[in-house]
Amino acid sequence: MNGGAGQRPQRIRRGVVHESTTGKDTAVATIGESEFDRATRLIDGVGQIVDGWDVGGNANGGYLLAMAARGMAAEAGRPHPITVTGHYLAPGRPGPVTLDAEVVRAGRRFATVRATLQGAGGAILEVLGSFGDLDGLRGGFSHVHGSPPPLDPPASCVELAAGAPALMSKLDVRVRPGDVGFGVGRPSGVAEVAGWFGFADGRPVDPLALLLVSDAMPPAVFNLDLRPGWVPTVELTVHVRAVPAPGPLRCVFRTRFVQHGCLEEDGEVWDSTGELVAQSRQLGLLPRG
């Protein structure tokens, strides 16, 4: 997860999406030519963990999962991740990585792929995923028991700024004001964090990027009465349910069960039309502050 003891925000400030006061690039990057695309690119299975997509020096888990899934989708010749699970083996440090991906089965609807992402020091991430074409699945019976989290407009939400993880400079994340009190020693007492997600460079969020979104917010558990600290992810599973419509996404992450040193965090990601586009769950280790 995206948090570390030395990395929690010391200052928080309000910001406005696409306003230049954020110090971020306001030009709109396109899919294929964005920071995220450059940071997840693999050529012949070789890529690079790019500095700046980290939390306290360790690459964000969603970023690593997206990089692996990009290579796996290419290997399978399918456009979209449908359900992807990563098990985190060692921290990812900036530098070269290789992806060893193998198509286990190529079916009509889905192809299933397993992969290992290796860094200089050994395996970082083991991944299992099924890939397909979300456009080909569209329509049919629908049942939605849930709704996007209630959020004030991005301009009224809180941008994690100085003291926040480096990752945040790549993103345009605006957290619900009541959910960031942990940063100043006032956790809300409710293990929930909700907010808006976009890329700092304006790149649209596609299905691949939803893997990053699913791990991009501060851990919901920070809002309980325990010291924030490093929350290593053991396993993260993301179900991509639809291609997001253009516009910022509304996300909510909740931790319902902390016990015996482990916690789960469940995420929902909703697009600008109010459709659920991803669901995530991760198993993490309790902060050891």
Added chain:
Amino acid sequence: MNGGAGQRPQRIRRGVVHESTTGKDTAVATIGESEFDRATRLIDGVGQIVDGWDVGGNANGGYLLAMAARGMAAEAGRPHPITVTGHYLAPGRPGPVTLDAEVVRAGRRFATVRATLQGAGGAILEVLGSFGDLDGLRGGFSHVHGSPPPLDPPASCVELAAGAPALMSKLDVRVRPGDVGFGVGRPSGVAEVAGWFGFADGRPVDPLALLLVSDAMPPAVFNLDLRPGWVPTVELTVHVRAVPAPGPLRCVFRTRFVQHGCLEEDGEVWDSTGELVAQSRQLGLLPRG
């Protein structure tokens, strides 16, 4: 998931746990010497999909996941599954299978293992899991936002009998009366199924068996207004959170999002002391009745 168009219960009856009128063995089997243990045994990576653990001829997904995880835990030399994900590649038919398991990383706390379960016709299941010792994780900060589903005693719940999947003869599953109306054309309208879980032969439920529990109930989606039918599981992830205390388990499965041909089902399994012992989520395909 555990359901098929031709396999939905035509008759339902009330039953009493351990009463001989169920026609089930009332002797208490032990871990290692039970039907479940015999049906999941692997010797030098070779096992058998045993007839009777199926739904309409296809082996139950939780049963297959448990068989694979048993071999993976042995390969890793760790007692318990902690988080296990299976991707279902082809139906499992009775007959010999082989498990090819590889330890990806053996850490202090967890060992991560990938595996392929192969049948006569090719790969059936691809699995990725982390294994460890739940007893060694006990204690520490605890936060539980949730509680076991409200259930009448097992004797007042409904046993799926004639017409139910063959699997049910191996289990002592008692479903909340309001949740089985789908079997007689009266779905509740709420995509939820709750009930009690035990083994028919009285074997205690250990962490390995929780993988079976997580896929043992009729699909929650059957309680929506669509024709019950075969609900193939694409992916199933189970987090095992604690070793269950003795006694029957209370389970609840809910489907919140059905869209574009896919559905998720979330499960919670609680032991007799009221502790959450497993959480599951699966991605399945909509019934095509």
